[in-house]
Amino acid sequence: MNTSRATKPFKWVERIRIAILYAIGLLFLFPFYIAIVYSIKTPMETAESPLSFPKHISWSNYADAIEASNFFLALRNSVVTTSATVALTILVCSMGAYVIARNNNRFYSFFYYLFMSSIMLPFQVLMFPLYKTWADLHILNTLPGLITSLTGVQIGYFCFLYVGFIKTVPRELEESALLDGASRYRTFFSIIFPLLKPINMTIIVLSALGAWNDFVVSMVLVQKKAVSTLPLVQFQFFGEYTSQVNMAFAAIILSMIPIMIFYGFAQRYIIGGVTAGAVKG
């Protein structure tokens, strides 16, 4: 009886607090709302009332955007680049980190610190010489060139995450497999790699997001439309179609759809991934 009186004002404060939090949530959604509304309005209606929801939905913005931005080509380039970068990253980093984690000697520690030292390296330091090197190797403006760079610049951080995880995996299993005569490669791929599932998921989401959304690396290494990924096409597209805002926003929504679907399905892994390096488990 006493408690109900005590909790009543508390509940009231609690309601206000929650209402404020909802308002903050809506504030974060507001730019998405604007993007959606702009993408389905006619230019006339946009000029009259930019904020309101349209009376008549103009889907033709989307058809125009697909055609004018060559959306499916950019989508294809993004999908190819991202999946190849993710596959390479998983393979290359897990193998490298495995031997670094399992050999505590100076030789392997050297490589560990070498990889680690690249984490703080800004891309601006590599940008120009990498551009020149890629030109010398004739892989400038090619997807393999872009994929190689996106894989390479992330090796430091991803190996660091892998090494941390592999050190927690017990050695007994692989030792008995090695004693049974299995080769190192077989031991790794059939025993160790399946045990790395949690960290593999982390690296998959982190490298997928990184490659999919990359702008700085792609901007330097890719200048041709035929190999441009979605962020690059968006960037150029807005430069060219500043007057056709509604079509440009339709293009924005289109390129947001794949990543939003990914976010919907993999949210747990994405959040687990971005906090992986921060909190000691």
Next chain:
Amino acid sequence: MKRLYKNNLVTFTFLIPALLFFSLVVIFPFFRGLNIAFTNWDGISPTYDYVGLRNLKLLFSDTDAIEPIKNTLFFAFSTTFLVNVLGLLLAVALNTKFKGVNLLKTFIFMPMVISLVLASIIWRYIYSDIYPILFHTDSGLLGNPSTVMLGIVIIAVWKEVGLAMVIYYAGLQTIPKDMYESARIDGAGIVQQFRSITIPLLMPAFTYCIPLWLGTGLRQFDYSMVATKGGPGTSSQTMAMYVYNYEFPYFKAGYGQMSAIVLFAFILFITVLVTRYFRRREVEY
């Protein structure tokens, strides 16, 4: 003995793919860039001369570099401050159970998964079309040289605060609940609990977050590039853009590369210093 040697070789082959990518993309360009920084190369012509430290001297006497330096420092420190303070407050506020709490976290983190290009473009229109209606002004923040950096900071805070929030939220889950319990029994209020339990025990998260945001803020290139192209005029140019402009459109690769290396040294110095400061304040419990 022979078998052991062979084993070592086989072990090393695991590292070769990573080493190959790393050498090609990081090590080789890094040293090539170090070499370029001491030349007067324009980036295209087949010949160039070594000029010693002249690029460094030029950089330190270039008054045009002051504005990008100011902008970069303003961006880095204000985003680091705002993103971390707001992220921490949101994490604490959402660390309770109520209807829709997970949905709120989903919404606040959502800007983090879209590309920076999309975020900057959307905000460009919010500033030019929506902002004047809401605040009854003639122009948005990006059109005015004195407010353009603030406008860019707001974009970055909107985009990145969700990341800080989930990191601090994960950190809060590692704090044992009974610590708050015993503090309450001892009569500590909410503010005091926050100051003497939450903050010290979240130190590892601060050690991670603050150098991370300082480091990425100091190399900020993309928000300015997409939202304003450095304008109006050069009022939102950052150090990383300054580097880019000299290396590519201005054809002064040697000078640009030297500025890139100075930028790197500066970022390294700041982040190492800040990381040490926070690491010393981590407590065992």
